[in-house]
Amino acid sequence: MQAGALQTSPSSIPQGGNVAIRLRLLTVTDLHRSALLYEQLVHAVRQHRPQVVAFVGDFLHGTRDNVGRMREAQCAQVLAALPCREVVFVRGNHEDHMWQTFADAWIQTRRRLNALHGEVFAYEAMTLVGFPCFLGTEDAFIDPRNPLPQDPELWLPEVIKPWGGAGRGIWLMHEPLAGTPLSEPGSPVGGNVEWTQAIQTHQPLLTISGHDHHSPIKNRCWAVRTGNTWSVNAGQTTHGPLHYCVIDAEYRWAQPSTPRFLSITAYPWNETIEITPPAGFEEE
Ligand SMILES: [Zn+2]
Numbered sequence: 001m002q003a004g005a006l007q008t009s010p011s012s013i014p015q016g017g018n019v020a021i022r023l024r025l026l027t028v029t030d031l032h033r034s035a036l037l038y039e040q041l042v043h044a045v046r047q048h049r050p051q052v053v054a055f056v057g058d059f060l061h062g063t064r065d066n067v068g069r070m071r072e073a074q075c076a077q078v079l080a081a082l083p084c085r086e087v088v089f090v091r092g093n094h095e096d097h098m099w100q101t102f103a104d105a106w107i108q109t110r111r112r113l114n115a116l117h118g119e120v121f122a123y124e125a126m127t128l129v130g131f132p133c134f135l136g137t138e139d140a141f142i143d144p145r146n147p148l149p150q151d152p153e154l155w156l157p158e159v160i161k162p163w164g165g166a167g168r169g170i171w172l173m174h175e176p177l178a179g180t181p182l183s184e185p186g187s188p189v190g191g192n193v194e195w196t197q198a199i200q201t202h203q204p205l206l207t208i209s210g211h212d213h214h215s216p217i218k219n220r221c222w223a224v225r226t227g228n229t230w231s232v233n234a235g236q237t238t239h240g241p242l243h244y245c246v247i248d249a250e251y252r253w254a255q256p257s258t259p260r261f262l263s264i265t266a267y268p269w270n271e272t273i274e275i276t277p278p279a280g281f282e283e284e
Pocket residue numbers: 057058092093094174210211212
C-alpha cells in the first residue's frame with residue numbers, strides 16, 4: 001500500500017514580513033476503535049474546526065476483543081469524513097495488520113492517506129514530524145518503506161535538517177519520553193528512552209504522545225517540560241470523556257516555518273500551556 005505524498009520539499013525561508021498565519025491542529029491518541037470515543041472525536045472536530053487532525057497511535061485495536069468497538073473499515077469511513085483539511089496518522093503498538101484493512105477502506109474514500117513513518121508532513125505553514133513505534137508489528141503500516149533504526153540519531157537528523165526550525169516544531173510520537181509523570185516507570189507503557197534522548201538532543205518545541213492512558217490522569221499531569229521542550233500526554237479513558245488536545249499555532253509566513261507561538265489546550269482538562277520559541281531557536 002502506497003501512502004500519500006507525505007514529504008513535500010521545504011521552501012527556503014522567506015525574508016521579512018510579519019503576517020500572522022493561524023492554524024489549528026487537533027491531536028488524539030488511543031481510541032482503540034471505541035465507538036464511543038470515535039463519536040466524541042467527531043463531535044470535538046466539529047466543535048473546534050481544526051485544519052489538521054492527527055491520530056498519534058492506537059486508533060485501531062489489532063486484537064479481536066470487539067465489544068464496544070467499530071470494525072476497522074468503519075473507522076476508516078468515519079475518519080475520512082471528518083470536516084478538516086488533512087488527517088494524519090502515526091502508528092502505535094495496536095494497529096498491527098489491521099492497518100491493511102483500514103487503509104484499503106480509506107483508499108476507497110479517495111481522501112489522501114498521510115501515514116507518517118519517520119517523515120515530515122506539511123500543511124501550509126504547519127509541519128509535523130511523525131515518529132515510528134518500535135512496539136507491535138509495523139510491516140503493514142510502513143510498506144513499502146523500510147524499518148528505521150532504533151537509534152533516532154541514525155535517521156532523525158537527515159529527516160528534520162532540511163526543514164530548519166520547522167523540523168523542530170511539533171513532533172508526534174505514540175510512546176512518550178521515559179522518566180516523567182506522563183508514563184508509569186518500569187512498565188510496558190513506561191515510555192521510550194530513545195525519544196528522551198532525541199528530545200534532549202534536538203529540543204523541539206512540542207511533543208505529543210499517548211500509549212499510557214492512565215498515568216497522566218493518576219498523576220494529574222498532562223504536560224512536562226524538558227529544557228526547551230514541552231511534552232504532552234493527555235491520557236485516555238475507555239468510557240469517556242474523550243481526552244485530546246487542540247493546538248493553535250501562529251506563523252509569520254505561509255510556507256513551512258517555525259511557529260512563533262503555540263497554545264496547547266488539553267481536554268477535558270481545560271488547561272492551556274503556551275510556548276514561544278527561545279531566542280536563537282532557528283539557528284540551533
Ligand atoms: Zn500504545
